[in-house]
Amino acid sequence: MKFGPVPLDEAEGAILAHSGMVGEKRFRKARVLTAEDIADMRAAGMSEVIVAVLDDNDIEENDAATRITEALRFTGAEAKPAATGRVNVFAETDGVFTVDKALIDAANRIDPDVTIATLAEYAPVIAGQMVATVKIIPFAVSAAVIDGIVRLAKDRTAFAVHAFKPQTVGVVQTTLATLKDSVLDKTLKVTEARLARSGSRISQEKRTPHETAAVAAAIEDLANDSDMVLVFGASAMSDPDDDVIPAAIRASGGTVFRSGMPVDPGNLFVLGERNGKPVLGAPGCARSPKPNGFDWVLDRMFAGIGVTGDDIAGMGVGGLLMEIPSRPEPREPVPVPLHPQVHVVLLAAGRSSRMGGPNKLVALFEGKPLVRRTAERVVASNASGVVVVTGHQGERVHAALAGLKLTIADNPHFAEGLSSSLKAGIANVPDTAAGAMIVLGDMPGVSSADIDQLIEAFRKSGGKAVVRASYGGKRGNPVILPRALFASVSHLEGDTGARHLVEAGDVEVIDVEIGPAAAVDVDTPEALEKAGGILQG
Numbered sequence: 207m208k209f210g211p212v213p214l215d216e217a218e219g220a221i222l223a224h225s226g227m228v229g230e231k232r233f234r235k236a237r238v239l240t241a242e243d244i245a246d247m248r249a250a251g252m253s254e255v256i257v258a259v260l261d262d263n264d265i266e267e268n269d270a271a272t273r274i275t276e277a278l279r280f281t282g283a284e285a286k287p288a289a290t291g292r293v294n295v296f297a298e299t300d301g302v303f304t305v306d307k308a309l310i311d312a313a314n315r316i317d318p319d320v321t322i323a324t325l326a327e328y329a330p331v332i333a334g335q336m337v338a339t340v341k342i343i344p345f346a347v348s349a350a351v352i353d354g355i356v357r358l359a360k361d362r363t364a365f366a367v368h369a370f371k372p373q374t375v376g377v378v379q380t381t382l383a384t385l386k387d388s389v390l391d392k393t394l395k396v397t398e399a400r401l402a403r404s405g406s407r408i409s410q411e412k413r414t415p416h417e418t419a420a421v422a423a424a425i426e427d428l429a430n431d432s433d434m435v436l437v438f439g440a441s442a443m444s445d446p447d448d449d450v451i452p453a454a455i456r457a458s459g460g461t462v463f464r465s466g467m468p469v470d471p472g473n474l475f476v477l478g479e480r481n482g483k484p485v486l487g488a489p490g491c492a493r494s495p496k497p498n499g500f501d502w503v504l505d506r507m508f509a510g511i512g513v514t515g516d517d518i519a520g521m522g523v524g525g526l527l528m529e530i531p532s533r534p535e536p537r538e539p540v541p542v543p544l545h546p547q548v549h550v551v552l553l554a555a556g557r558s559s560r561m562g563g564p565n566k567l568v569a570l571f572e573g574k575p576l577v578r579r580t581a582e583r584v585v586a587s588n589a590s591g592v593v594v595v596t597g598h599q600g601e602r603v604h605a606a607l608a609g610l611k612l613t614i615a616d617n618p619h620f621a622e623g624l625s626s627s628l629k630a631g632i633a634n635v636p637d638t639a640a641g642a643m644i645v646l647g648d649m650p651g652v653s654s655a656d657i658d659q660l661i662e663a664f665r666k667s668g669g670k671a672v673v674r675a676s677y678g679g680k681r682g683n684p685v686i687l688p689r690a691l692f693a694s695v696s697h698l699e700g701d702t703g704a705r706h707l708v709e710a711g712d713v714e715v716i717d718v719e720i721g722p723a724a725a726v727d728v729d730t731p732e733a734l735e736k737a738g739g740i741l742q743g
């Protein structure tokens with residue numbers, strides 16, 4: 207591939223290297239220049255243009271990204287069509303991600319013009335979350351590079367999403383005089399929530415004295431009717447061999463593979479088995495919803511991925527979890543103001559692709575463009591500030607918002623998907639904000655009172671929880687993200703929103719019922735008309 211300036215007489219069929227204006231027309235990067243384009247350039251006074259000219263053995267960027275993706279065998283995931291030299295791959299189901307690191311590393315060594323990036327090994331994922339991306343950096347790469355990756359990937363599985371398989375779980379909780387029933391009750395609720403992400407459930411709970419024989423009997427009984435048994439001890443394990451939980455697993459006829467885990471929190475974990483069914487001694491930190499090593503083991507087991515004593519021993523690198531930024535209560539708490547500020551990020555950059563052409567955000571509702579109607583309600587709320595993210599038909603959206611007290615954040619990358627707009631919005635939220643409310647521009651029913659209700663719930667949480675609008679017990683929008691999740695937004699890619707950040711379990715989620723407004727958006731002409739809108743050209 208040749209790259210650089212060429213005379214216009216030689217530019218037809220070449221690939222435009224940079225976006226720019228040609229007269230009154232905007233030419234985007236990667237445009238294949240036609241005879242008409244060349245004529246427009248001459249009329250604009252140009253004599254040469256910077257382009258990429260492909261050699262005979264070059265593969266165009268989208269074709270190259272597609273070929274590489276097709277060569278990479280994977281399961282439980284779906285690749286989207288290539289665009290701008292990139293193919294994104296998304297999970298088809300909730301589960302756990304695994305990857306052949308050696309294969310991906312080897313493929314990335316072949317030529318730096320080809321990049322393959324994935325999630326980390328054993329990362330938990332939800333359906334629709336991006337798990338991998340293939341990106342071609344220049345406008346084309348040599349066919350020899352593609353052939354090398356194809357040969358490398360042959361007969362190997364590059365990565366996979368292992369779907370969660372719901373299981374029944376028996377729970378044993380031991381008791382001591384010093385342990386309150388309220389702690390045991392809370393542990394049960396936390397465990398139910400922890401199991402819910404895989405669709406699993408508690409089949410039965412037994413509370414026993416903190417004695418080996420009593421716990422062993424409970425394990426034996428529960429293992430007959432459950433797929434797995436979890437044991438919560440009233441006292442922390444102090445002897446890996448003879449303490450109550452490991453001793454009880456053995457006394458029940460089971461085997462202990464490992465006591466102790468190089469993950470903090472999660473050190474006092476016990477991995478055992480009885481008659482082919484896992485029996486796990488839960489560390490004390492598992493009484494809390496905060497992430498810990500116990501989650502790593504449960505996720506793998508529910509996804510059908512075996513966990514051995516050697517696997518546990520290998521969890522030390524990356525196992526220091528106590529200060530991860532997404533933890534809602536790190537051991538050195540971040541101060542939260544008495545009255546936490548919430549700034550609104552109003553998303554108005556989308557292309558309204560399901561409308562067949564017209565932009566839904568300028569559709570009229572009671573004589574006002576939808577985006578202005580939504581923005582007025584946000585401005586009239588108790589939000590401390592408003593950032594509107596624009597992109598598609600930005601000038602029309604800007605005009606619709608004229609005169610309102612808000613900040614405009616233009617997103618030039620809006621075509622890359624929702625994540626780019628979230629990043630642009632969060633980047634413009636001031637440091638004084640404890641949370642950002644994500645408001646979709648196409649939800650005509652959300653009122654200022656609804657927004658105030660969500661803000662009040664966020665303030666009552668101390669500015670630490672995710673607050674989500676709901677209708678009839680089902681999640682909806684808007685959603686307030688606490689500052690603890692802002693850094694995670696920067697890692698989103700493609701047409702991915704913040705849903706998996708909300709549902710990862712790192713931060714408490716509070717659902718606030720606001721009625722039908724939480725569920726009504728206007729993605730189609732029919733939905734818009736039903737909601738009372740009139741499309742404009």
